Amino acid sequence: MHNKSQILIPAFILILWFALAIFGSWLPLEPNHIILPKILEGPSSVEWLGYDDLGRPILDRIIMGAQTSFYVAFGVILVSVTVGTLIGAISAWFGGYIDLLIVRLMDVFLAFPGILLAIALSGILGPGIENVVFALSVVGWVGFARLARAQTLSLKQREHVLAAIALGARTPRILWYHILPLLLAPLIIEATFGIAGIVIAEAGLSFLGLGVQPPTASWGSMIRDGTSYMLVAPHMVLAPGLALLLVVLSVNILGDKLRDYLDVKSH
Amino acid sequence: MPYFLLYRLLSMFTVLLGVITLIFFLIHLVPGDPVQAMLGETATPTDLEALRQALGLDKPLLTQWWLYMSNLFQGDLGTSLYSKQPIIEILIERFPATLELATAGLLVAILLALPLGSIAALRKDTIYDNGAMVFSLLGVSIPNFWLGPMLILLFSLMLGWFPVSGREGVLSLVLPAITLGTALAAILGRMVRSTLLEVLNEDYIRTARAKGLRESAIIIHHALRNASLPIITILGLQLGTLLGGAVITEIIFAWPGIGQLTIESIQRRDYPLVQACILLISLSYVFVNTFTDILYGWLDPRVRYSA
Secondary structure: OOHHHHHHHHHHHHHHHHHHHHHHHHOOOOOOOOOHHHOOOOOOOOOOOOEOOOOOEHHHHHHHHHHHHHHHHHHHHHHHHHHHHHHHHHHHHHOHHHHHHHHHHHHHHHOOOHHHHHHHHHHHHOOOHHHHHHHHHHHHHHHHHHHHHHHHHHHOOOHHHHHHHHOOOOHHHHHHHHHHHHHHHHHHHHHHHHHHHHHHHHHHHHHOOOOOOOOOOOHHHHHHHHHOOOOOOOHHHHHHHHHHHHHHHHHHHHHHHHHHHHOHHHO | OHHHHHHHHHHHHHHHHHHHHHHHHHHHHOOOOHHHHHHOOOOOHHHHHHHHHHHOOOOOHHHHHHHHHHHHHOOOOOEOOOOOOEHHHHHHHHHHHHHHHHHHHHHHHHHHHHHHHHHHHHOOOOHHHHHHHHHHHHHHHOOHHHHHHHHHHHHHHHOOOOOOOOOOOOHHHHHHHHHHHHHHHHHHHHHHHHHHHHHHOOHHHHHHHHOOOOHHHHHHHHHHHHHHHHHHHHHHHHHHHHHHHHHHHHHHOOOOOHHHHHHHHHHOOOHHHHHHHHHHHHHHHHHHHHHHHHHHHHHOHHHHHHO
16 A cells, blocks of 8 residues: 555544544434334445344444544543553652552552453443443553653653752642653553554443443444344444444554654654 | 562562452442342342341451451352352353463464464565555454454354354364454564564574575574564463453353353342452463563573563
8 A cells, every 4th residue: 555545544534533423413313213114224325334123224323333432532541641641650750669559559450451350340330431431441541650650760860850850840840841741752652552442442341231321322332233133134243343443443553653753763 | 590480479479469459449449339239229228238248248348358358368259149159169160161262362373473473574575574464453453342243254154164152162162262362463473573573683593594504494493482582471461461352252152251251240240250250360360471471581591680
């Protein structure tokens, strides 16, 4: 593939995802409208992606699912980046017992297979989009904390930081103005790849019946519903799966490009 | 080496204690009343109180934690609320299936990743390399809960080669193992490629070539052996993802392991069993990681002495 299209195509898919998620509620969609005679009807020129097992239009539900995954992905990224960076930076800055304690805590969190902890938490909290965001954030903050800690450890020896300390700047000011801006590049790369993982995790939880509550659509629950009708209505599994694959693939491709671009060492 | 071993085992022990405590508090601090959830909305206050006492949930949290820990170290995980069986028996019954699936998934990952990554590295910037990298990108991007149903659709429903679900015979293991192993194969394949590319530039490879060794001997004995350290690390780290993925894979294929048990007990609100399942999987993960570290130290003396 041509180099330019390697960036343009995934960028276009992601912009479409953003746009559908943000402006989708103004579109004349009827994701929960049941048309009984159309049950399991395949794709046609009228309804591009066909109907599901309850006679609901799949395209409308895919767009609703885009909203779900977008909301969860950005909610989790926002919470985990904020909490993780704060904890990681504080841990590295103060060092000593605080650092030791936080590092041990991170070790314990890293000792869990992440998705498993999320499954358990959302299973106990019950279904619902806020619970999904909470469960995935409990898992997600550690990666950012570890990164922020490692970066801060090396940044705090830099001359401009030492100069700020010598000038008598307070800790919050140093962290905010002198450390945080330099943490941003690696955090952005980590967050980009994080989005791919979260989109898959949300769909996975919904696939297991632990995600959003019906009739709200999630690509994961659409795939699960479709698995019962794979021979008669393969479009029910294909459509949400492809939507999911396209978004995750685009995020991963752009993440790679972004890493090449922001990675100072490789220039 | 003995000092390194002791250090690793000690730190494993503290992580284990932390993991057990964390699971305990996460499950007990979550809002909502498990007793109410178990008995439903219609339960009377007397019933609620009785069950709470029977489960020891009326005691202070720290007392509960202490009781849980001391029981655990005596091998007592409690009984299932649903089947009333001792939890340890249920786990022993279900664990082999998960172990079998995880091992098969790991095997699929290694068998796919080694040739794929090696070919990509040896034929860098050719169509083989690009093909392998496209596979690896697709592999990390395809969720297993979509790959699994697609494999069932193609190979079970349309071609009829493999059973749709269940655990009977070797054939029934094939599709679940591929579903579970693909993502790891993709990550590992990338790793094999990049490490091999680094190693192939080393002096000892040039020496081996100059000696006139066969290319296959150079790759297997000189390049891959030296590339094995980072590959083992990635394997150990990714095993957690593999075990987590096993939960979803077991659900897709109705595989009777710990993952399926976890979801079943979540649905039945059998909290002690949920807790035990998560504990078992996390402990396996911690054990494997410690084992990886020790193996690493054994393979590479530099690691031992820096610890």
